[in-house]
Every structure is written in structure tokens, then in C-alpha cells.
Amino acid sequence: MTHASHRLRDFVQTLRAHDEVREITEPVSLDDISAILESSPQAVHFHQAGPEGAELVGNVMASRARMGLALQAPPRELAATLRQRLATPQEINFVDTAPVQQIIRRGKDADLRRLPFYLQHDEDGGVYISSALDFCVDPATGARNLGSRRLFLRGHQSLSTNLSQPSDLRRIYLAAAARGENLPISFVIGTHPLDFLASALRIPGDEFQQIARLRGQTLDMVRGVTNGVPVPADAEMVIEGYLDPLGHRLPEGPYGEFWGLNGEMHINPLFHVTAITARADALHHTVSHGGRDVARMEASILAQITTEALTLTLLEGAGITPHAVYASPNAAVVQHVRIALPRAGAHQARAVIERLHAHPGFRFVQIVDDDIDVFDDAECEWTLSTRFRADRDLIVTADLPGIHADPTRDAAGRTAKLGLDCTAPPGAQDHLATRRPRLPSITRHPATNILAQLANGPANFRQLLAHSGTMDARDLAIELDAMLQAGLLRRLDEGDWSLPA
Ligand SMILES: Cc1cc2nc3c(=O)[nH]c(=O)nc-3n(C[C@H](O)[C@H](O)[C@H](O)COP(=O)(O)O)c2cc1C
Known part of the structure; x- marks a missing residue:
């Protein structure tokens, strides 16, 4: 069986073929990304974002139609398609070499400062990447966990995510911290909308397998070069590292939340970067999260x-x-x-x-x-x-x-x-x-005399018209009214025409 591509860049190409992408080829400041995304109903491909001239896409999942293209299903059939895919098991295949590891930067070379973190909402407490999927294997149980998580830039090799709310990752982290252990996590940036959809599911089971099921095919995964955590081999970029066991201790946020309100500042743990791996032509990805138009925020579309x-x-x-x-x-x-x-x-x-x-x-x-x-x-x-x-x-x-x-x-x-x-x-x-008026649906039949037709029982105007041959409806209306006034016909309570009682 041939593998369909689930590379983000290929999906953007699919969107392009459906006129769903706005191209911005001139350089754009990172300060302007949010406003451009909010004003664009289409997905946006920034060809030169920020001082590094990063290629960045946004609004990729910001409509039901686009998710229909991701699931290859009509927009009204998305939930049914999701349920069907989830019911069909798929394989996970571990590979040794992967596109997402074409470039490997470790130690000080793994510099978050080069990535397109930007101010997403006016009252945010710092700069964010909103498009990360976190992959983690619970060291205690071996359970494979997946989520979407925002990333808050703290230092060249450090960031925080929000683990203040109930989630599996928070539970896994608290247990690891209680044992005094680091928790290895890889944040994947630039992945297919179906992987995001998998991350939004709250159903028990192997959450890596849920990606494979939604994709509807075997999922190739590769282990992290520094932390061993498996990630999809076809992703654009991975930030590898670990949460230290020192617990929730540093302020993160505020951040524009999916409710359409500002989320308060939270106290969160610290993530240490050990490597950044990427494709040679990595496409950066951002996700609109707390904007004014809640219906275009990507968490809303996934949740829908x-x-x-x-x-x-x-x-x-x-x-x-x-x-x-x-x-x-x-x-x-x-x-x-x-x-x-x-x-x-x-x-x-x-x-x-x-x-x-x-x-x-x-x-x-x-x-x-x-x-x-x-x-x-x-x-x-x-x-x-x-x-x-x-x-x-x-x-x-x-x-x-x-x-x-x-x-x-x-x-x-x-x-x-x-x-x-x-x-x-x-x-x-x-x-x-108490019935809703419908559009008239007239099928023309050979002409039948009105009185002969009504001898079979009452009929409404449309039924009489259908059996009037090619008669113009205006002529029929005039003829029926003349017959009514001559006492040849009568009207019943709901408007049907009938022979006299
Ligand atoms: C763009 C986006 C960002 C999110 N950021 C966070 C976050 O920072 N912290 C969090 O707890 N949940 C966040 N969520 C929701 C979680 O991804 C979601 O609840 C997920 O099911 C949690 O997975 P888990 O319980 O397996 O850890 C975010 C969702 C989206 C779509």
C-alpha cells in the first residue's frame, strides 16, 4: 500500500490547490504576524517571517473546510469519519533515519532564540510558539501521551509550557517530579492537522496510535537523538529536552486563551532543551489561539x-x-x-x-x-x-x-x-x-380535466397544476376561481380544492 504524505508542507500545497492559501512573499515582522492572521480568512504562508526570514504558515486548521481537506471527507461528515478512522487499528513503525532529523543541533547550537516565537495577544506575558505537539512516554507505565501545548520562551535553551490545568501530561510530570526524575518530552512543531486532531482527543488508549488511526495508515516514528522520545518521522521540527523535577515554580503567561478571554499568569515547571532537529527546508507553523473571532481559532475547530x-x-x-x-x-x-x-x-x-x-x-x-x-x-x-x-x-x-x-x-x-x-x-x-413551506416541486403529467381529477379526491393547487398539461399556472388560478364562484368547486379547511359536498 502506498503511504499518503502527511507532511505539513504537502498539506499546505493541497490547500493551495483549493485556493485556501494567502501568500505573503515580502518580509514580515514577527510583531505583525497576529494581525495578518486575524485579518485573513485563508491560511497564510509567510515566505520571510522575522529577521531569520523563516517560512511560516498559520490558519492552516482555521476552518471546517480545511479540516475536511485534512480528513479527505465532506465538511458535514467529519465526526463520522473521525469515528470510523479511530475504529481501525494501524501500525507504528520505528525508523532509524528521518526527514525531521536532517539537521541536528545540540547544546548551545540548539538555540530557541532563532525560532519564530512572537507576541500573539496584546496582554500576553511574553512570546510564544502555539503550534507544539508534545510527545512523552510515561517512564512509570510506558503509556504514550500526546497533547497540544503552548511554548513560552524563557532562555536560549529553556522554555515553559502550561501544566497548571488537569491533563495526563501534568499527572505524568507530577509523578516524575515526586520521584525526583527528569521527564523527557519532545515538542513537535510543524505537523499535519490530523496529528493535532489526535492531540485534542480525550479518549483512553495509546495516543501515538491515535495519530496513526486518524492518518489511516502506518505511522513512521523516529526516536529523539538526545532523549529517545518517539516523534513522527515526517514532522518539520522537534525541540527535544526534559522537564526538570523541581516542580511548578516559574511564572508563565498571561496568554490569550481559547475561551476568547485572557488567561491568567500561571506558575509552571521549567523545560530544558537538549537538541533541536529539523528538516533542511523546515516549514514553521503557528496556531491562532485567543483571537477575537473564536470561530476561527484552531482549538475551536478541532473541538468542533x-x-x-x-x-x-x-x-x-x-x-x-x-x-x-x-x-x-x-x-x-x-x-x-x-x-x-x-x-x-x-x-x-x-x-x-x-x-x-x-x-x-x-x-x-x-x-x-x-x-x-x-x-x-x-x-x-x-x-x-x-x-x-x-x-x-x-x-x-x-x-x-x-x-x-x-x-x-x-x-x-x-x-x-x-x-x-x-x-x-x-x-x-x-x-x-405547522409545516414549513417548501419550494414547489411540479412534475408535469398529461392533461386531465379538473372535475375528473377531483372526482378521485381533493387536491391542492400544485397537484392540479401538475395534471393540467402545459397550462400556465396563472390561467389555472383564474379558471379555478371562476369554477369556485360558479359553485362547481369548493375549498377545504387546509386549502385543498374539492368537488361540492
Ligand atoms: C493550540 C493548543 C494549545 C494548547 N495548550 C495547552 C497548554 O499549554 N496546556 C494544557 O494543559 N493544555 C493545552 N491545550 C489542550 C490540551 O492539548 C488538551 O487538553 C490535550 O488533550 C491534553 O492532553 P493530555 O491530557 O493527554 O496531556 C492546548 C490545546 C491547543 C489546541
């Missing part, structure tokens, strides 16, 4: 897909099969979902809301009928004015644990959640006035 997949899994566990699921990128990670239930399952709306509220996240759950497109904001808002009664359909679940850093949590870490049952009442499809 993983939240839809999680919703399908949770509902499947409750024996509920939704018609469609959509997670809004306008809300931070795992927060707002919309679910269309098949008409026969509309009575399950409350059960769905309660099931999801019981799970971390899911602060706002809206249930609609399957005649509503959950991907369409306007249609979903429309149900609020036509199918929702606040005194009947509003569900508020109070006193639930908020996920970490939820800005609305109280001192005890609790928050409340909102559910809206926007399904129409039972039997709504049986009545004209």
Missing part, C-alpha cells in the same frame, strides 16, 4: 469535530440515534451543540439534554426537528420564534462542575447549563400551518 464525535458516542450509549449533530465553533471547547432528532424521536429531546448536561462541557444544548439544518445558524434561531416556549421548553441544570477555567464557574467550581427543546409539538407535521 471532537465534540460532534463525542456527542454521537454519548447518545449511542443512551440508545439514541440523532439525525444530525453540530457543535458551534463560536463557543469555546465542548460547549454548544445542536442536535436534530428524527421526528419519531422528538419526545427524547429532554433525555438528550439531560444526558449531555451530565457530561463535562455541553453548556448549551439545542434540540431541533430533522426538517431543520443544524449547520445553519439562521434556521436554528428560527425555531426559537416558532417552536420554543420558554415556560415549557427551557431546561436549566444548576450546580454542575464547570470544565477547567470556565469563566462562569463560582468559587466552588460549579456552573449551570442551558437546554432548549425546539422541537415542534407531536403531530405538527399533520397540519398545514
Whole structure:
């Protein structure tokens, strides 16, 4: 079987072929990167970023369409595709030589100062690289761990990441520090969006294997030259090193957070760089994180897909099969979902809301009928004015644990959640006035006399038109009204035409 490339540079080429890349060939100051990314709906390829003239890409994952290109799936099928890929095991193959080790810098040559760290948000406490994936093997258990983690520049060979919030890496680090051991970690910079998607999954299992499964093929990995930690062989760059065991002791941040708010300064451990390895033509990568347009922040897009997949899994566990699921990128990670239930399952709306509220996240759950497109904001808002009664359909679940850093949590870490049952009442499809108007669909049949046709039973205007041969609808309207006024026809309650009683 041939290996499809999952090199970041090749993926950018795919984006280019779909007109998804803005090229900036002139030199750009690192100070200007954030503003350019925020003003660009497309991915941006900076050909000469900063004084080193680094090639840097950003906004690569900043749209559902781009993630569709990464998963090679239609944008509406991303969650289903993700679940399918995760269900298919893949191999991990260790290689001795790898593109990401074409250049090896150790000791003082491994200088972070040469990398494009930059000020990403106005009130950040320093300069960051936001695109790192951390690879780590728990020395105590052998568990392979993967995450996305921001990197805060401290010195030529030192940085911090944020290990203040609950995560597997934090747990692994605290255990290593308690044993007085260094924890080897490699930060990979410049990797395929599917590797990022794998890092955003919070499901048990071998997290390196999850990369292979999402890629849908064997994953070649190479061990770090100084710390032995395996990383994808096709990455652009790796920062190898270790967290020392001296614990959380140095201020890191503030940093613009995925909520769309500034995150406070945190106290974090110190990472020591032992090597930087890279491709000879390494493409640097940045990820938009805490900008104003939350829907274009890359953590939001990743969470959109993983939240839809999680919703399908949770509902499947409750024996509920939704018609469609959509997670809004306008809300931070795992927060707002919309679910269309098949008409026969509309009575399950409350059960769905309660099931999801019981799970971390899911602060706002809206249930609609399957005649509503959950991907369409306007249609979903429309149900609020036509199918929702606040005194009947509003569900508020109070006193639930908020996920970490939820800005609305109280001192005890609790928050409340909102559910809206926007399904129409039972039997709504049986009545004209509670059905949505559709586009007319007219199939022309050979002409039948109106009275002969109505002898078979009542018909609406469109059905009469279909059997009127080539008759112009205006002529039919005039003819029907003349027959009505002559007492040859009558109208039924929902508008159908009929012979007199
Ligand atoms: C761009 C980006 C940056 C992130 N930075 C951090 C971070 O610095 N610290 C953190 O705890 N989580 C961060 N996250 C979230 C973690 O990557 C995510 O929770 C992951 O599942 C943690 O993996 P783990 O529990 O296996 O360690 C970030 C996510 C993204 C998308």
C-alpha cells in the first residue's frame, strides 16, 4: 500500500490547490504576524517571517473546510469519519533515519532564540510558539501521551509550557517530579492537522496510535537523538529536552486563551532543551489561539469535530440515534451543540439534554426537528420564534462542575447549563400551518380535466397544476376561481380544492 504524505508542507500545497492559501512573499515582522492572521480568512504562508526570514504558515486548521481537506471527507461528515478512522487499528513503525532529523543541533547550537516565537495577544506575558505537539512516554507505565501545548520562551535553551490545568501530561510530570526524575518530552512543531486532531482527543488508549488511526495508515516514528522520545518521522521540527523535577515554580503567561478571554499568569515547571532537529527546508507553523473571532481559532475547530464525535458516542450509549449533530465553533471547547432528532424521536429531546448536561462541557444544548439544518445558524434561531416556549421548553441544570477555567464557574467550581427543546409539538407535521413551506416541486403529467381529477379526491393547487398539461399556472388560478364562484368547486379547511359536498 502506498503511504499518503502527511507532511505539513504537502498539506499546505493541497490547500493551495483549493485556493485556501494567502501568500505573503515580502518580509514580515514577527510583531505583525497576529494581525495578518486575524485579518485573513485563508491560511497564510509567510515566505520571510522575522529577521531569520523563516517560512511560516498559520490558519492552516482555521476552518471546517480545511479540516475536511485534512480528513479527505465532506465538511458535514467529519465526526463520522473521525469515528470510523479511530475504529481501525494501524501500525507504528520505528525508523532509524528521518526527514525531521536532517539537521541536528545540540547544546548551545540548539538555540530557541532563532525560532519564530512572537507576541500573539496584546496582554500576553511574553512570546510564544502555539503550534507544539508534545510527545512523552510515561517512564512509570510506558503509556504514550500526546497533547497540544503552548511554548513560552524563557532562555536560549529553556522554555515553559502550561501544566497548571488537569491533563495526563501534568499527572505524568507530577509523578516524575515526586520521584525526583527528569521527564523527557519532545515538542513537535510543524505537523499535519490530523496529528493535532489526535492531540485534542480525550479518549483512553495509546495516543501515538491515535495519530496513526486518524492518518489511516502506518505511522513512521523516529526516536529523539538526545532523549529517545518517539516523534513522527515526517514532522518539520522537534525541540527535544526534559522537564526538570523541581516542580511548578516559574511564572508563565498571561496568554490569550481559547475561551476568547485572557488567561491568567500561571506558575509552571521549567523545560530544558537538549537538541533541536529539523528538516533542511523546515516549514514553521503557528496556531491562532485567543483571537477575537473564536470561530476561527484552531482549538475551536478541532473541538468542533471532537465534540460532534463525542456527542454521537454519548447518545449511542443512551440508545439514541440523532439525525444530525453540530457543535458551534463560536463557543469555546465542548460547549454548544445542536442536535436534530428524527421526528419519531422528538419526545427524547429532554433525555438528550439531560444526558449531555451530565457530561463535562455541553453548556448549551439545542434540540431541533430533522426538517431543520443544524449547520445553519439562521434556521436554528428560527425555531426559537416558532417552536420554543420558554415556560415549557427551557431546561436549566444548576450546580454542575464547570470544565477547567470556565469563566462562569463560582468559587466552588460549579456552573449551570442551558437546554432548549425546539422541537415542534407531536403531530405538527399533520397540519398545514405547522409545516414549513417548501419550494414547489411540479412534475408535469398529461392533461386531465379538473372535475375528473377531483372526482378521485381533493387536491391542492400544485397537484392540479401538475395534471393540467402545459397550462400556465396563472390561467389555472383564474379558471379555478371562476369554477369556485360558479359553485362547481369548493375549498377545504387546509386549502385543498374539492368537488361540492
Ligand atoms: C493550540 C493548543 C494549545 C494548547 N495548550 C495547552 C497548554 O499549554 N496546556 C494544557 O494543559 N493544555 C493545552 N491545550 C489542550 C490540551 O492539548 C488538551 O487538553 C490535550 O488533550 C491534553 O492532553 P493530555 O491530557 O493527554 O496531556 C492546548 C490545546 C491547543 C489546541
